[in-house]
Amino acid sequence: xxxxxxxxxxxxxxxxxxxxxxxxxxxxxxxxxxxxxxxxxxxxxxxxxxxxxxxxxxxxxxxxxxxxxxxxxxxxxxxxxxxxxxxxxxx
Numbered sequence: 001x002x003x004x005x006x007x008x009x010x011x012x013x014x015x016x017x018x019x020x021x022x023x024x025x026x027x028x029x030x031x032x033x034x035x036x037x038x039x040x041x042x043x044x045x046x047x048x049x050x051x052x053x054x055x056x057x058x059x060x061x062x063x064x065x066x067x068x069x070x071x072x073x074x075x076x077x078x079x080x081x082x083x084x085x086x087x088x089x090x091x
Contacts, residue, residue: 005074007046007081010054014040014062014069014080039063039091040080054084063089 007013017039041061048054056062069082 003044003074005044007044009046010048010052010084011046011081012042012054012056012084012087013044013074014064014082015043016040016078016080038066043079052084056084056087056090061091062087063091 003013005013039061042056042058045054045056045058064080064082064087068086069080072079072081
């Protein structure tokens with residue numbers, strides 16, 4: 001999926017995964033109790049800087065901090081813009 005926006009520096013744009021709607025034991029979680037997902041897919045990557053090279057790529061699935069990034073709405077979809085340093089792992 002191509003976005004009409006390119007992050008600057010070492011920032012990335014992430015599409016968050018959907019919040020879980022059911023627990024492992026089969027209990028449905030109401031919308032008011034759903035937790036913000038901490039994983040998603042990278043949809044755009046900035047060029048990096050001289051001091052910070054970007055090591056992640058578009059399409060990689062990543063884990064990030066619970067309160068990381070800034071939520072933005074682009075073309076009607078919700079995304080997170082964050083620095084690559086806020087990403088904990090690639091899965």
